[in-house]
Amino acid sequence: MHSSSRLARFKQLWPFYVLALPGMAYFALFHYLPMSGLVLAFKDYSPFRGIADSPWVGLDNFREFFNTPDFLMLLKNTLLISLLNLVIYFPFTILLSIMLNEVRLQIFKRVSQTIVYLPHFLSWVVIYGITISFFGPSGVINHYLEQWIGGSAGFLVSNSWFRPLILFQSIWKDAGWGTIIFLAALAGINPELYEAARVDGANRFQNIWNITIPGIKSTIVILLLLRLGSSLDSNFMQIFLMTNSLNLDVSNVFDLYVYHVGLEQFNYSFAITVGMFKSIVSLILVLSANYLARLLGEEGIL
Template identity: 85%
Template sequence: MQKTQRLNRFKQLWPFYVLAAPGIIYFLVFHYVPMSGLVLAFKDYSPFKGIVDSPWVGLTNFRDFFSTSDFVILLKNTLIISFLNLGVYFPFTVLLAIMLNEIRMLTFKRFSQTIVYLPHFLSWVVIYGITISFFGPSGVINHYLEQWFGGGANFLVSNEWFRPLVILQSIWKDAGWGTIIFLAALAGINPELYEAAKVDGANRLQNIWNITLPGIKSTIVVLLLLRLGSSLDSNFMQIFLMSNGLNLDVSNVFDLFVYHIGLEQFNYSFAITVGMFKSIVSLILVVSANYAARLLGEEGIF
């Protein structure tokens, strides 16, 4: 009986399964099948011997990684950039979505949305070129600093300016794109709530605090949990372009370390060990944050 019901249900929903098939195949091929390569973290992998014949080393790679002098620096730099993204970039996307939602002129609203979406489609190489044009030694900012104060600043090779520039780049490039889901959630808020608040004499700030933010609270929690899952993943291309020998003390993160160890020094096992450590920590963060969200009355993501 159950088999017949499942067959009938499949006949009814087969178009949806066909539509979902490319996405499912993509995740299987590019996300789940490569997980078999995690076994290399427990081997001394050699391309000449292959995965099967490479000798087992157990937890040696993990011990070497945790005992290296770079581990604390890598962890510190990665966490600082991640928490700056969570504490500055993420709230800015929420604020920007609310600001766009408050625009009453439909034409100007659409124009504004288009303007803030456009930087998302630029590559990080172009963004880096724009950064050099503004913050480079002969850039616009230094030009005016020399005129007004008699001297410029070494923004691109400074440890103090690396993180602010990285966050500024992220906000300018992706904050507009990050508002899309929030704007969709804002569109689902009942307009009658605002009308009732207006009758009660509430101003715009009171509407935002008492209606808008509670209306998108669940969306904020879900997106925050998803972002925690990639908290140890820095934007490699952005960091790679912005890093140099003079700011390596603050720019050397896990992703950059994996690139140097894995692709430049061909130490694949050690690079996979670092990636596996990142994945385990990210999983722990997501599960813990999801549990905390459920304790606070939110649905979470699972």
């Protein structure tokens, strides 16, 4: 009886399973199947021997990675960029969503949304070209600095300017696109709550603090947990384009290190070891944050 009810339910919902099939195939082919390569983290992989015949080395790759003099620098640089995204970029996306939601003139609201969405569709190569046009040695900003103070600033080759520029690029390119989910959550808030608050004499800022933010709190928690899951993942293309020999002390992150070790030095086992370390740390962060969210009364994502 139980199996027959499952079959009947499958016959009823089969169009939805077919609709989900391409997404399931994508994750199976590009996320789960490649996980079999994690075994190389415990081997001294040689392309000539292959995966099966390469000798086992146990945890030697991990010991070598933790003892490398670059480990602390890589961890620091990666965490600082991630922290800036969590503390500045993520709240800015929420603030931008609330600002767009508070616009009453629909035409202006649609135009504003279109404008803040557009940079998302530009490639990082184009973003880097725009950055050079403004912050490069012969860029617009240095042109005016030479006129005003008689000197220029090395924005693109400075350690102190690297992280602010990375953060500025991320906000300009993706903050508008990140508002889509928040705006959808804001649309689900009952308008009668605002009407009742207006009758009680609440102003717009009181409505935002007491109705809008609590109304999207669960969405904020879920997106924050998802962002924590990729906290050790930097935007490789962005970092790769902005990195040069003069700012390598602050720009060298785990993703860039994996690129140099794996594709330039052909040390595939060591590169997979670094990637596996990132995944394990990210999993621990997500589980810890999810547990904390449940303690605070939120549902979490797990």
